[in-house]
Amino acid sequence: MTAKIGILMLDTQFHRPVGDIGNQQTFPFPVVYKKIQGASISRVVNEADPTLLEPFIQASKELEEEGIKAITTSCGFLAIYQKEIQEQLTVPFFSSSLLQIPLAESVAGGPIAVITASKGNLSEAHLRGVHAHKSQLIVEGMDDMPAFSGAIIKEEITLDEALVREEMKQVIERIIKNNPTVRAIVLECTNMPPYKEAIREVTSIPIFDITTLVNYMYQLV
Incomplete structure (x- = not known):
């Protein structure tokens, strides 16, 4: 093939x-x-x-x-x-994967939760680049999650999949608890899809990612 x-x-x-x-x-x-x-x-x-x-x-x-x-x-x-x-x-x-924000908003309604590797670095320019700057978004980052950021952002430690799985669940739980009207999730980071099963333990709303x-x-x- x-x-x-x-x-x-x-x-x-x-x-x-x-x-x-x-x-x-x-x-x-x-x-x-x-x-x-x-x-x-x-x-x-x-x-x-x-x-x-x-x-x-x-x-x-x-x-x-x-x-x-x-x-x-x-x-x-x-x-x-x-x-x-x-x-x-x-x-x-x-x-x-952020290109899917307008689609997610159209088919699921808003607001849309965007889970990003670094909330501090995700700017309006990034969202504008994919025509998502006018969407109703709730952005949450992995900035304060040491297993994820240490392995993927800083590349200082070995990736521990079990720890990252738990960190992903923590972040999703936090965003759902604080924003119960969220209608869908878009995973910005291409390293997050391996943990979708863990996310499914926390929520059943649609998940859009790079895969x-x-x-x-x-x-x-």
């Missing part, structure tokens, strides 16, 4: 369990990975470094030339460059 989906990967070292976009076994079809050298979590999430735009565009064009039919990324914060990258391609480009978007786009191309 020929791969149709290409995934632009950040330059990271942490373990990617099944469910993570960086694990081939997450998908029931082949995908092609291309790492952007130097595209660290710090430069993408903390700094929104504009000098990374050109390497992402170049890598996207390379995937397109290789016959890839649609391209995505391994970090939801690249939503800030959705328009700039998409305009350089002839194949569909979907930078972030739902990749699987959907695969059917279109």
